[in-house]
Amino acid sequence: MHSVDKESAITIFNAAIDAVAGYNATYRAVSAFEGFQPDQIIAVGKAASGMCAGALAALKQSCPALLVTKYDHTDQSMWDADNVTVIESAHPVPDQNSLDAGKKMLSTVEQMAPGSRLLLLVSGGTSALSEALPDDVTLADWQQLTDQMLAAGYNIGQINTRRKATSLLKDGKLLEGFKGSDVRVLAISDVEGDDISVIGSGTGSIQRCPSSANVTLIGTNQVAREASASKAVELGYTVMENVESLYDDVEILSRSISKQLLDAAPGVYIFGGEPTVTLPDNPGSGGRNQALALGIAEHIVGHDNILVLVAGTDGSDGPTDAAGGIVDGSTAKDLLGVRDALKRADAGTYLRKQDAIFITGPTNTNVMDVVIAIIR
Numbered sequence: 001m002h003s004v005d006k007e008s009a010i011t012i013f014n015a016a017i018d019a020v021a022g023y024n025a026t027y028r029a030v031s032a033f034e035g036f037q038p039d040q041i042i043a044v045g046k047a048a049s050g051m052c053a054g055a056l057a058a059l060k061q062s063c064p065a066l067l068v069t070k071y072d073h074t075d076q077s078m079w080d081a082d083n084v085t086v087i088e089s090a091h092p093v094p095d096q097n098s099l100d101a102g103k104k105m106l107s108t109v110e111q112m113a114p115g116s117r118l119l120l121l122v123s124g125g126t127s128a129l130s131e132a133l134p135d136d137v138t139l140a141d142w143q144q145l146t147d148q149m150l151a152a153g154y155n156i157g158q159i160n161t162r163r164k165a166t167s168l169l170k171d172g173k174l175l176e177g178f179k180g181s182d183v184r185v186l187a188i189s190d191v192e193g194d195d196i197s198v199i200g201s202g203t204g205s206i207q208r209c210p211s212s213a214n215v216t217l218i219g220t221n222q223v224a225r226e227a228s229a230s231k232a233v234e235l236g237y238t239v240m241e242n243v244e245s246l247y248d249d250v251e252i253l254s255r256s257i258s259k260q261l262l263d264a265a266p267g268v269y270i271f272g273g274e275p276t277v278t279l280p281d282n283p284g285s286g287g288r289n290q291a292l293a294l295g296i297a298e299h300i301v302g303h304d305n306i307l308v309l310v311a312g313t314d315g316s317d318g319p320t321d322a323a324g325g326i327v328d329g330s331t332a333k334d335l336l337g338v339r340d341a342l343k344r345a346d347a348g349t350y351l352r353k354q355d356a357i358f359i360t361g362p363t364n365t366n367v368m369d370v371v372i373a374i375i376r
Helices: 003-020 022-031 048-058 076-080 096-110 139-151 156-166 221-234 250-262 288-299 335-343 347-353
Strands: 040-044 065-070 084-089 117-122 182-188 212-219 239-246 267-273 306-312 324-328 369-375
Touching (some): 003 212, 003 221, 003 306, 022 182, 022 212, 040 048, 040 096, 048 065, 048 076, 065 096, 084 096, 139 156, 221 239, 221 369, 250 288, 288 306, 288 324, 335 347
Parallel strands (some): 040 065, 117 182, 239 267
Antiparallel strands (some): 267 369
């Protein structure tokens, strides 16, 4: 693995994260508000901590905030803030804290006074992190259904459609009980098409809101990829391709991406989106990005002029501490071991042994996944 290319790939990835980081994107957006001072902030999703901090820093006056995010994704400054209530919950499968968060979100909105203003900050992960279920659906039922959909390789649109049909919180239902005068929704998109009715299963949708409301997208996969491309050029590379095309099973994508790279001219190739993966019974350690990275490594074995970084922009790939993997032509020399790991959905274990795992920690954003390939 060329150390310069590895460092460059990480630098290019970090540029993408900086462009859509929750704090940065929200601070810019709130600073541009004219005549809007919220009486309440609700921030929910994997990027909620950074988004909430960015909003509070940009506002001329402080206000109370409810912050709902994934376990271990809250900045210490938010824990220490007197005006911020923090609830951490589970992702991708909801837990009791997810239900507690959903209940708190609904009650917070419903109790806001006439004439009040709400700032709602929504990012990827919202669907699992906050939930409100009808009386005839138990948490255990919902957890089982979520597990089944994830294991079957359902894409986020299919999963969110099922969530919206059942939830008392999603599909715009959160804002249905708002009695105030104005709602501003700022969203970081983790879905294809960047539709607010799909992001967080429509938690930030204003279709049912009885008051004045508007939505602004402040972070998308396209913004992240464009920042990556700019950084690559700054580092002296030629960007040969920059597309949002990662919408298929990881096995299919690993073959198609590898075929393209093996026949490609030198330069940087950037892909974005969110692959799917079908899991076997009792899967090993890993996630879709680690599986895609190892699948690509299998197909480029022996080609030491290719380096590929595959990572989730939220820094969290499946139920692991890794964002993804960084692979090249030497990663998959043990082809039997690679194929066994992929079959058992244990790509993470193999990548760790090869020192090819990519760990960033929580990034305070979530705009799906990126692939950054460098060809010498």
